[in-house]
Amino acid sequence: MLTEKDIDNIRNSWAIVVDDEMDNMLKFYNRLFKIAPQVRPYFPDDMGRLAEKLGFTLNLLVTNLGDFEKLRPTLEELGKYHGDLGVLNSHYKYVIQALLFTVKNAMDVFYTDEVGQSWKRALIAVSGVMIEGSRKKQKSKGLLAKLFGGRKKSYKKYMR
Numbered sequence: 045m046l047t048e049k050d051i052d053n054i055r056n057s058w059a060i061v062v063d064d065e066m067d068n069m070l071k072f073y074n075r076l077f078k079i080a081p082q083v084r085p086y087f088p089d090d091m092g093r094l095a096e097k098l099g100f101t102l103n104l105l106v107t108n109l110g111d112f113e114k115l116r117p118t119l120e121e122l123g124k125y126h127g128d129l130g131v132l133n134s135h136y137k138y139v140i141q142a143l144l145f146t147v148k149n150a151m152d153v154f155y156t157d158e159v160g161q162s163w164k165r166a167l168i169a170v171s172g173v174m175i176e177g178s179r180k181k182q183k184s185k186g187l188l189a190k191l192f193g194g195r196k197k198s199y200k201k202y203m204r
């Protein structure tokens with residue numbers, strides 16, 4: 045659960061990160077690929093478009109952190125999308141590490157451990173809901189497979 049102080053810490057530090065948003069998002073991916081080279085093949089060669097999307101999404105998250113429940117459906121959808129891409133639950137820790145590094149690097153002398161802890165709590169919460177979202181989908185897939193033997197034809201028969 046995020047405190048008011050966490051939300052304040054995140055908003056104030058994000059203001060510094062967005063000051064050079066594109067550059068910081070690209071630095072984030074560089075860091076991610078350095079600490080977890082095994083995820084590089086999941087991504088396109090040109091990271092510009094994705095860096096822009098990530099900046100936009102983080103902005104949305106930071107703006108709405110005070111009402112986390114409002115974010116849940118979007119995060120679950122985003123999690124499902126990642127699950128379909130083949131992203132593993134075990135990959136999330138690298139994204140968290142790389143984002144923490146990016147915030148620290150952007151804040152430079154203004155960085156404090158308290159700010160880092162606030163980001164860590166928020167990113168763990170966000171990743172948790174995304175992973176839940178991808179699990180939900182897997183579960184329903186499993187259920188359909190059990191009920192209808194996983195064959196589209198027999199499944200359709202029941203849907204008529």
Ligand code: HEM
Nearest residue numbers: 083086087088094097098101126129131135136139170171
């Ligand atoms: C805090 C967790 C994460 C957030 C907020 C996040 C956010 C996003 C966003 C906003 C997009 C763009 C979606 C779109 O095109 O509409 C995206 C795409 C993607 N993400 Fe994540 N992501 C997270 C974790 C991860 C993890 C753990 C991986 C694993 C390596 C990953 C790999 C990817 C890939 C491969 C794409 C698609 C690249 C493409 O368009 O070709 N993400 N992510």
